[in-house]
Amino acid sequence: MRRINPSAFHVARRATSREINRQIALNLVREKQPISRAELARVMGMRRGAVSLLVNQLLESGQVFEGAKGESKRGRRPTHLYIDTRRSCTLAVDISASRTSMLLMDALGHPLGEVTEFPTRRRPSALVKALVAHMGPILSQPPARGQCVGIGVAVSGIVDLERGRLKYSPTLGWRDVDLVTPLRAATGLPVVIENSVKACILAQIWAVTGDLPADGPVVFVNISDGVGVGIGIDGKLLRGAHNVAGEFGHVPLNIHGPACSCGQRGCWEAYVSKRAITARYVGSDPGWTGVTEPGGPTVREIVARARGGEGRALETLRETAYYIGRGFSTLIKSLDPRRVYVGGEITLAWDLVENTVRETLREQALIPETGETEIRVVPLGENPRLRGAAALVSAPAFAAPIVA
Secondary structure, three states, X not given: OOOOOOOOOOOOOOOHHXXXXXXXXXXXXXXXXXXXXXXXXXHHOOOHHHHHHHHHHHHHHOOEEEEEEOOOOOOOOOEEEEEOOOOEEEEEEEEOOOEEEEEEEOOOOOEOOOOEEEEOOOOHHHHHHHHHHHHXXXXXXXXXXXXXXXXEEEEOOEEEOOOOEEEEEOOOOEEEEOOHHXXXXXXXXXXXXXXXXXXXXXXXXXXXXXXXXXXXXXXXXEEOOXXXXXXXXXXXXXXXXXXXXXXXXXXXXXXXXXXXXXOOEOEOHHHXXXXXXXXXXXXXXXXXXXXXXXXXXXHHHHHHHHHOOOXXXXXXHHHHHHHHHHHHHHHHHHHOOOEEEEEOHHHHHHHHHHHHHHHHHHHHOOOHHHHOOXXXXXXXXXXXXXXXXXXXXXXXXXXXXXXX
């Protein structure tokens, strides 16, 4: 149950039930398209006439359109409904410590071109300049898929939502950086910024596959330059009082462990990040020195060597998998999620580390069920951070109305 807050509430109006039903219809079209009015009425359990009124409003607003006719054994052939992705698009931007990428996407998170990528500049002003330079050619293209309605920015670090600023990013080494104002001034477009892993879980919440667990927590763990965790509960992001909820990457596994980018010692990130994997392989100190990639082979190269049977590479991944399992265990004990999504470069080796991760989870589980928590890999090719950045702009149109 949820308590009604007597000092912050939204009263129902005469049109509230219609607004709710319209959003339900819109989301059903989004997940089940192509779908006819008759099928929509059946799924919603409403009369066809009432559903037609809702559909007509969605058609008038330009959110859906009527497309091809379906097959019918008798009577008129039904006209199918689709989300209208022809009118607008979103520019998604992902800023990590090592690489910055951007991609034009439609309202459903489908890519409208190729990913543009370049090394992340170390100074914020230099990065903004590079972003604007790369955005120019993308935004100046003929609007074959509609006008760009906004820019979604996913960035590694803690974001101040009220001021639209990057409050602190350990791996980037930035504090109190304004990315929104210069990008908005340069493009004339609305800009929304969010923590990259919160964006990742947002991408899963709003994925059109429709297989998100019906209730309870879901978690996204990104293991890359750093380690970030995004948490969704019943279709909503868990932010905390200061938008810091989910910083499990900076929960220590050993207070005497290697130095972390945040200034503490022994954080989960210091054991499983890209830097930690490479350091473990070459036998150097994995402690943070200000760079995300120390000298030595890349994670991709280490994985390739492990697949070739090299003992050192296999042992590096096995030890990394143990620490991934340790961190997962803490996360599962804290949140008891229905599903854990995992992304980042570690997914390149998931078939090599999965058994050790699962064994560690089972060893540290308080009850057998939590040791079997579902883990689902999100491959790098699915661009979860970019899809999440796009959802920052597109998802509000599909959100449920707030009542009470």
